[in-house]
Amino acid sequence: MLNWWLIVLIVVMPLICIGLAVYTIVYFQSEEDSKVDYVPKAVAGLGLVLALGSILLVPYDVANSPDPTVAHKFNQSLNTQLMWQIVLWMMAAMAVVVCPFFLFFYEAYDPDKPRVSTQFVHGVISTVVIVALFILIVSLCYYFKGVADINFQAYRGDPQMVLPDSSALTYTVNSIKSTVTISVSIYTYCIGMLCFFGWIFFFFYGGTGIVAYPINLIRGFKSRTKAIGASRFAEEMAIILAKADAMLELCKELQRESRGTISRSAKNKINILRNEVYFLEAQQAQLIWAYTKAGGSPFIVYGKLVLGMVCLVTAILWCLQIFIYNTFDADPFLNTLLLRLNDAFALCGICAYGIFAFYLTWSTFQGQIALGLRLLFFQIHPMKKHDTLVNAFLFNVSLLLITTYAVIFFVVESFRDYAAMTSINGLMNVFVIHLRGIGVFIRWAQFLFLGMSLLALIWVVACPKRKRRDPTKIRLDDLK
Incomplete structure (x- = not known):
């Protein structure tokens, strides 16, 4: 029998993902290159569609999973195993090959000597190095450790010479724990390695953002921008202008010192100045907002407070799920919520699942920005409204694609009851x-x-807040 709910999902999900990707690109793209660089923006948009769509494929797999207790659901309607192979391989190609190539191609642009051939060669060489390292690591690990050790319960019993419907038939309860070693395909091992790399980023960035983001939203409401007058605005803008002039001189001095080979010390100084510029731009935007918007719309101000509280509750529920279900298996917890919502109305279950899954992805972005601003050896690529360059899009999409493997594994592991009998x-x-x-x-x-x-x-x-140094009093030798 035709499952109309699956048809609705397969039509609606791509439209939602494409809409979110286009909105993200248009909302964040820099006004300077809004009418150029369409190809790398399209690549970033495709990466967003794949990352978001792959997360939403889990409830689609759930809707397609077989259930012997329900009529017309004795087997799967669609080949979701092949679907997952196609999507996960495409994500790997985007994360390891396509996005890095366009990222290096874009960053190799020299306004004094604009040569496409130089950019292309730089992009190809850098991408080949990344792909070669990935293939080397996966090949060596697969050659030596390309198996799965699966634990199971082995039951033993004596043969019984009775009819199947006899009351004398008994069942054995004697069992021992055993392990079977199975060779896995290169596809399975590649996905495992990508989950491994994804977890490195996910527990580092996601673990930071999952609690830092809601707390910062709530704290931002307490210290929200108040309306200011014209005289106060002029005074504060004069201070920002003085800081900007001082930082410009520091940048020029650093440029003179860094001609030729850029040392590690110079790279650290560049990252420090990049962080200072980011904070100064944020301070200017906040000041303009306070003067022109009179402190901002109450819908936005209080909306951020509500969002912070919702995110905080979501973070607490995730931590409880890890303890209650993933660790001690005491209660299905969130699985029960998703199953009941799914039984009542499937769309409610998908929305609840989407909130939990997408929050993990968004937390990764926030953690990357938070840690990038605190740790000097990280190069930040913040996403700012109407001021995000193409390389920032490509970097964050690559990070999103890698961490999506860990997010998919984490949600499937945490929602085992909800995702039972699925291909993923x-x-x-x-x-x-x-x-x-x-x-x-x-x-x-x-x-x-x-x-x-x-x-x-x-x-x-x-x-809660790092004390910023006054750029007008900073010397280049102090940046270490």
């Missing part, structure tokens, strides 16, 4: 989690995620 559950919870070597890290990465969240909570509470 078989891939992640049967093979990937039991891969020899990296499977151990993947199983325990969620606890590193919790530990990072705890450290981030302590960090945000203990160090």
